[in-house]
Amino acid sequence: MSRSPLVAALFAAASLLPWPAAAHVGVEPAQATANTTLAVGFRIGHGCGESPTTAVRIRIPPGVTAVQPQAKAGWEVKTISGPAPASGVLQVDFVGGKLPANLFDTFVLRMKVPDAPNTTVYFPVVQECEMGVHRWIDAIVPGQPEPQEPMPGLRLVR
Amino acid sequence: MTRLVFLTVWLAAVLWAAPAAAHAVLLQATPADRTTLADSPTAIVLQFSEPVQPLVLRVLDTAGAGIGGTVATGAHTLTFRPDAVLRAGQYLVTYRVVSDDGHPVGGTIVFAVGGTPRAWVEAPEVPEGPWRWAAAANRALWMLSIALLAGATLFPLLAPAQRGDFKSALASTAAGASAIGITTAALAILLEGGVVLGGGSLLDLWRAGFDTTQARQSLVSVLLTVVLWRAAWQRDAVYTGAVLAVALLATVALTGHVVTAARPWISVPLLLLHATPALLWVGSFVPLLAIVQAPASAADRVLPRFSALAIAGVGVLAIAGAGVAVLQVRELGALTTTAYGLGLIAKSALATLLLLLAASNRLVLTPRILAGKERARATLSGAIGLELILGAAILAATAVLAQTPPPRSLVEPAEAHEHDGTGADTGVAVGAVAQGKSALIGVSPARPGRNTITVALRGAGWVDIAPLSVTAAFSHAAAGIETIVRELARVAPGLYEYTGPELAVAGEWTVRVEVLVNDFERVTYSVPIPIQ
Numbered sequence: 036m037s038r039s040p041l042v043a044a045l046f047a048a049a050s051l052l053p054w055p056a057a058a059h060v061g062v063e064p065a066q067a068t069a070n071t072t073l074a075v076g077f078r079i080g081h082g083c084g085e086s087p088t089t090a091v092r093i094r095i096p097p098g099v100t101a102v103q104p105q106a107k108a109g110w111e112v113k114t115i116s117g118p119a120p121a122s123g124v125l126q127v128d129f130v131g132g133k134l135p136a137n138l139f140d141t142f143v144l145r146m147k148v149p150d151a152p153n154t155t156v157y158f159p160v161v162q163e164c165e166m167g168v169h170r171w172i173d174a175i176v177p178g179q180p181e182p183q184e185p186m187p188g189l190r191l192v193r
Numbered sequence: 194m195t196r197l198v199f200l201t202v203w204l205a206a207v208l209w210a211a212p213a214a215a216h217a218v219l220l221q222a223t224p225a226d227r228t229t230l231a232d233s234p235t236a237i238v239l240q241f242s243e244p245v246q247p248l249v250l251r252v253l254d255t256a257g258a259g260i261g262g263t264v265a266t267g268a269h270t271l272t273f274r275p276d277a278v279l280r281a282g283q284y285l286v287t288y289r290v291v292s293d294d295g296h297p298v299g300g301t302i303v304f305a306v307g308g309t310p311r312a313w314v315e316a317p318e319v320p321e322g323p324w325r326w327a328a329a330a331n332r333a334l335w336m337l338s339i340a341l342l343a344g345a346t347l348f349p350l351l352a353p354a355q356r357g358d359f360k361s362a363l364a365s366t367a368a369g370a371s372a373i374g375i376t377t378a379a380l381a382i383l384l385e386g387g388v389v390l391g392g393g394s395l396l397d398l399w400r401a402g403f404d405t406t407q408a409r410q411s412l413v414s415v416l417l418t419v420v421l422w423r424a425a426w427q428r429d430a431v432y433t434g435a436v437l438a439v440a441l442l443a444t445v446a447l448t449g450h451v452v453t454a455a456r457p458w459i460s461v462p463l464l465l466l467h468a469t470p471a472l473l474w475v476g477s478f479v480p481l482l483a484i485v486q487a488p489a490s491a492a493d494r495v496l497p498r499f500s501a502l503a504i505a506g507v508g509v510l511a512i513a514g515a516g517v518a519v520l521q522v523r524e525l526g527a528l529t530t531t532a533y534g535l536g537l538i539a540k541s542a543l544a545t546l547l548l549l550l551a552a553s554n555r556l557v558l559t560p561r562i563l564a565g566k567e568r569a570r571a572t573l574s575g576a577i578g579l580e581l582i583l584g585a586a587i588l589a590a591t592a593v594l595a596q597t598p599p600p601r602s603l604v605e606p607a608e609a610h611e612h613d614g615t616g617a618d619t620g621v622a623v624g625a626v627a628q629g630k631s632a633l634i635g636v637s638p639a640r641p642g643r644n645t646i647t648v649a650l651r652g653a654g655w656v657d658i659a660p661l662s663v664t665a666a667f668s669h670a671a672a673g674i675e676t677i678v679r680e681l682a683r684v685a686p687g688l689y690e691y692t693g694p695e696l697a698v699a700g701e702w703t704v705r706v707e708v709l710v711n712d713f714e715r716v717t718y719s720v721p722i723p724i725q
Contacts, residue, residue: 161713170713
């Protein structure tokens with residue numbers, strides 16, 4: 036384990052860096068193999084200021100199929116499907132719960148991601164609180180400063 | 194294995210730390226955003242949700258000059274103590290702080306010193322509650338009384354020979370109308386103070402009322418009423434009285450929406466052309482009743498003259514009234530979607546009813562009376578009484594309209610007259626396109642101080658889309674002013690507006706307009722706006 040001090044130092048340095056999505060909606064895992072089925076968690080890290088979160092609404096982008104939300108104690112889960120039978124789930128709503136502003140929680144969907152390696156699929160998310168709302172719906176444009184409420188994205192790799 | 198444990202612990206630690214890393218939020222500011230204080234505050238306190246370190250905390254006056262002071266950092270608070278007393282005027286408190294997660298958070302609040310303490314009204318809101326209704330009822334009574342006084346004064350001119358008969362028949366009407374006119378005019382100042390303040394001591398209400406255009410109208414009308422009463426009814430100066438009566442009616446244009454319109458040189462004459470004949474018409478009902486019930490043959494001479502005059506007068510008042518309505522309403526759609534529009538429709542319906550009644554009186558009853566049929570006299574008396582009631586109802590509707598903001602004031606900057614007279618058409622307008630949707634963003638008058646920002650979403654991409662909300666974020670990097678976010682009010686389909694004092698400092702501001710198209714789609718425009 037001669038490399039372990041170096042590795043430890045790297046990890047320590049990484050810990051000190053600002054967690055990229057600390058104050059945003061995080062996606063776990065941050066990347067996935069294209070054309071596979073996996074569970075993706077959306078991490079809500081804070082409320083709206085001091086106000087607790089009461090609803091999380093996740094839009095499913097085109098290409099993402101076979102969406103199935105994971106049951107969540109204390110929350111009612113609703114799925115909204117498109118008009119055509121084959122169009123699948125367009126939106127998943129977690130409502131009726133109460134996530135205090137100083138705690139975090141993860142809302143999990145199982146899904147099949149498209150066969151498009153080296154792209155990122157973005158999930159617009161609306162986080163509603165008792166007082167106020169965060170809309171994580173701003174597109175991330177390369178070369179421009181990160182918007183205030185960026186959409187969470189899942190990087191697809193080969 | 195060791196590595197795996199290490200990795201797990203590290204991941205857990207980072208994830209554990211993540212939720213705590215939410216940004217700090219401004220919980221409370223003292224003085225609060227958009228408030229007016231009576232006196233200079235000794236301290237300006239910003240309270241945050243988490244411990245913060247100040248990067249910038251500055252207080253600026255409207256010239257953009259920094260106010261000297263000391264900054265103290267508490268657990269969750271920042272306190273700014275100005276070195277000297279803040280003079281009357283408007284101030285911006287701009288801050289940028291960094292919280293534990295290393296994320297900087299900035300913002301700006303606006304407050305004013307000097308004046309009646311109050312929170313600023315954001316949008317032109319309809320003043321609600323009993324004050325508004327009391328003011329409207331009082332105004333209706335005032336209009337009715339000046340109409341009756343002017344009518345009683347002017348009507349006898351139609352038959353100068355019978356003036357003596359009129360004078361004895363109408364003296365009590367004129368006296369009563371004068372007394373009520375003076376009382377209601379004085380009361381109007383107090384009630385207007387109530388509409389502005391929403392309550393308070395009698396002295397406060399008077400003071401607030403005297404700051405409004407209502408005071409001007411009340412004082413002039415009381416003066417004219419007193420002089421008119423003495424000239425026409427005590428000294429028998431008929432023509433002086435006639436001039437004073439017309440002048441008294443013209444005082445209706447001294448306050449109200451018309452005065453605050455962007456082009457008073459057209460809206461005030463239009464209003465006078467509408468209101469003067471209208472009030473004279475209402476005021477003529479009592480003398481008409483007197484003449485119809487009088488056994489003398491005066492009716493034979495007066496009725497045809499009055500009818501001829503009335504036709505001309507009604508034509509003028511209808512055309513001018515339509516002109517005023519167009520100026521105030523602007524868009525046909527606003528007729529049915531705004532309170533003002535609905536009030537206008539109600540008033541027009543009453544006026545139409547009155548016109549029909551008047552037409553039947555003229556075309557059916559008047560010829561019969563002239564033909565000497567006595568029964569027609571009684572019928573006409575009843576009809577005129579009904580006309581008087583309808584006239585009073587129209588005045589009441591008018592008074593309520595006077596307390597309701599017209600769609601016009603929601604579309605264009607209403608306070609153009611408060612500026613230096615250069616008109617409302619000065620300003621800056623910038624077009625922008627984002628995500629295939631175009632917007633026109635205008636700021637008027639684009640001078641330091643009170644400005645109106647207008648966002649028009651009417652171009653390509655906005656067809657059949659009704660955005661959920663439109664907000665504007667103002668910032669001024671060169672002057673170090675952090676973002677101020679304000680929500681715009683929808684004033685017409687595709688048209689959003691906010692009026693406020695945030696652009697208080699000259700220089701190039703950045704205005705970022707965020708349009709929430711639906712829950713999941715937002716269009717953002719960022720445009721530079723020069724304020725000079």
